[in-house]
Amino acid sequence: MPCRNEERYIGACLDSVLATTYPLDRIELLVVDGMSEDRTREIVAGYAARRSTVRLLDNRRRITPAALNVGIRAATGEIIMRMDAHVVYPPQYIPRLIDALQTSDADNVGGVIVTLPADRSTMAQAIAIGLAHPFGVGNAYFRIGVAAPRWVDSVPFGCFRREVFDRTGLFDEDLIRNEDEEFNLRLIKHGGRILLLPDVISYYFARRSLPELARTYYQYGYYKPLVAKKASGVVTVRQLVPGLFVLTLIATSLLTPVLPVIAIGATVAAAYLGTLFACVIGAVRRHGWRCALALAAVFPTIHFSYGFGSLHGAVDHLAHRRRVRRDPTVMPLSQ
16 A cells, blocks of 8 residues: 555545455555655554554655555565555455456456545535546546446556566556556556456545646646557557647647638537536536536546646657656655
8 A cells, every 4th residue: 555645544544444354364454655744654653553464664765656566575465455545445345356356367356436525625526526427537447437347458456466466577666657557558468457346346535626636637647658658559549638639729729820720629629618518517417506617627627637748748758858757745645
């Protein structure tokens, strides 16, 4: 469990893991902390002092893939399960994933995320809704849900046999974000399969404000091109859509004085605004006017932040303009 500065969530998260129906004497819970500056370490240390299942490890690099690699190297079990500190897990979560891993030919199994608001504010509720809406996240099945078990390209918080890491390698520490996606791409290239289970659910607390949401999705977009470069391609078209959307608007705006392309940009913008309006109107009956109007800000924040991040990352990573920026102190470690 990678974490950094998660004092708001780490207690509830650890309580939920320790409430599992899986035998605790067969679990080691390795909390790998990125040198937190709040009370996270104090809280985890208190759990470790009371429960032999919990161990606190240091992640001095303070980035997620480094934390994961510290935990994998320290783990002694035959099955390794990644967990997130920003999440609460039902009692059946661990045994269901372990059972699915042992009874299927999957190399990585995971469940569906139910996104919860970080607090009771209208904006927090709208952010949670947007992150579980097809217009917000496309066909990311682990966010929008599936009706039956499905083979996918990625799952959150995967459950693996230990030998997968011997065969595929550890997480790539060049990636501050999207390290799980790159690993899963590598796993698939090595012949692995990834299974998403519709009835295995975890509860994820979304960001609280638009600036936090924008920063997170900018980071996701920024590291996507590096993932594509390392994997020699992209897995899904949805990863390209925000960047192409933003690029189209920028290009048509710049080229309009010399080329008759304004109709292209206007058509794209009108289609986007029409879809946005339809989603907002559709949310009124279910969530109320205030939340629906907040969604009108949430969706563009997701799309434009991700799109601008993708374009910036494409220039930095694909055009070799400069070395990858690494400033983990400004990036929350947990997903």
